[in-house]
Amino acid sequence: MPDQAFESDAVLKLLKKSKASGNELPFAFGLAGKPESCGLMIDLRKPGKVLRGDMKKMPGIKKTCFGTLRVEENEVFLQPEKPVKGIIKQLKKRFKAEGMVKFKPVLVGPDGSIIDEDSLPDDDAEAVEASAPPQADDGAAAALKQRIAAAAGAVKALGNPELAGKLAPEIKASAKLLGQGDHDGCAARLDRLEAALAKLQAQPKPAPAQSEQAAKLSKLLAAQAARIKTLPPEQAAPLAERARAIAASLKAGALPAAAEGLKALIKALDTPAAAAAPQADPMEIWQAAKEDVDRGVSSLQDALRAQNHPVLAQIADAGLAGVTEGNQTALMKALFEMKSATGDARKAAAQALLAQIAAYLKFLKDDPVIGMVEDNPFGVSVPVKAPLTSALRQMADIAKAA
Template sequence: MSDQAFDTDAVLKLIKKSKASGKELPFAFGLGAKPETCGLMIDLRKPGKVLRGDLKKIPGIKKTCFGTLRVEENEVFLQPEKPLKGIVKQLKKRFMKEGMVKFKPVLLGPDGSIIDEETLPDDDAEDQEATAPAQADDGTAAALKQRIAAAAEAVKALGSPDLAGKLAPEVKASAKLLGQGDHDGCAVRLTRLEAALAKLQGQSAKPSADQQQAGRLGKLLNEQAARIKTLPSDQAAPLAAKAREIAAQLKSGALSEAAAGLKALAQALDAPADVEAPQEDVMAIWQAAKEEADRGISELQAALRSQNHPVLAQIADAGLAGATDGNQTALMKALFEMKSATGEARKTAAQALLAQVAAYGKFLKGDPVIALVEENPFGISAPVRAPLGNALRQIAGIAKAA
């Protein structure tokens, strides 16, 4: 049932209007003796301060605040000029009472970030107005508010979750000081935050060695891509696939693989047009990687056998084949089929090989035995994931281009 403090039909109509238009609307909120008796007024034309004056005249309303609200999906974002503790808690229950349970009130601070009302001081906005020393309206608060908003945007622009996690609390603390009327404290905190942001922005402006190399490789890739476009479609297709693979490697930061791929691509482009490039031997790629991994494992096997323990000797005898179990057998079968297949059969074999490459890659990342081999207590370097993983990526590239 609607009342003077909360006209359900009007509130619901304007919330829906804000949701549809995306526009902010002025509002005033009144804290009730009970959540079910709190007040909310929204209007298209009346300023929030005027609405708050109307709410103050209604019996049962204890404290008030005003500001602007907007609605996104079913979240009602309330941004009062001075946050009032209890606004979210009471509105949730009032919405439920009025059959508006799908709408969720969310409280925003002066910088537009979501705040937890439980962190607000018990003294509300009106109490602060009554007890805080009067401050001259010289535009200081507005300037600080702009600086807080700019700092919040700069934190987001860093693109680092770790840095944002460290600096976002400083933004919130500055906003809290502003809300409490502590302009000097807010300015000091903001100055410190702005200095830290300027330093980080200066560091990010200087490209690292990896960024410089990635830039050079990207330029080479663009040049080679332009050459590929001039080739007949039957010649261009496999080279374009290789170029896309290199672009993905650059994006993921695999610069050494991208450099090797660019070298091979350049050789293919420089090869005489009437000479068909030999198909890369996926079996040879895998065997070379396996031999590299076996070298470290051989040293580990010798260390295990030197312990003169039957269980360790049994593990040593199993070697890499024992660790990889059925994954190795399935991959070898797919490699043999890919190597010997031609024409349409090669495309079918390539798809089967890609499935086995994916399965083996997943096994490499998650198998605890592989982790024990690489992080063995004997201090022996026995890399498995790196050589085998690199080989799997090369084989996947060949299979995709088949």
């Protein structure tokens, strides 16, 4: 026979409804001699005071209270008018007994601040708690505090404000659970946070040589930018655009693509105006950019395979080629045709290449999967748009001059 003081199906349904809608719902709670016999009534229409009247009639209920509750994530925030001491302890055990362990009851005051029910005055003799309250485990709390502090330090040491912004709420949530006395919940949350930090810390950091190369390329680019400023506007405009594309490659860490672009830019600046056609090979520029992107994609593939999930493993096996297959094939065909063409045929091949470049640029801008690759949930840095866009623009300049 179902327990009318705690109809588990109805309670679960309404907790989920509050979580989905964000709305507060009226409730009544009944304190019992045993936590597994406590009562909780929730309703969409009945006021909490009416529910409390129904709860008082239930057998085994010693004391009652009523108010409103709301569910955020899996935390059930209970805001009774006059809280009964033991409401949180008994509901935790009742939720566990009913298979609703993912829901965590939290007591809040009239202003919405969290209340530690142990700070409430002791109930009179009318209230009965079957088991003595557990003794505080100061050692466990201190250990959890140390783990929270260590995690906060590790997040700060990452030196990445974006990642810190994503991980900071996990630290706050852990501290909140500790403050509520939920040591198991706090430990579980910290386990997940520490695992995520371990993955981030295991990622390779840029080698000093790369930083030195980036600095040299930046200095060389600044020198070319100064040369461009001395040219007539009609001659400077296309070269300035190429310099901006090279700067984007440097910012994204695509050093080979930036080096190839600089080589082409210097040749263009050194060539007399009458013969200013760029001499760089667009296929080399593209291959250098693709190599940069493939390195990031390879790291993301490793992260996907590490999840031991068949669907993620299938995505990892496809790699970026699985997303760009049509565009990549058409672009490579146009590059090969331009590379082998001469005379008037080269001009026609250049126009075909420009069409494929325009299609690829539109794909990079619009395709949602590219955004998901760059902003992936594994914290893996995968620059795609900046290096490929930079290379495509450099290639377009060469094709226009053909």
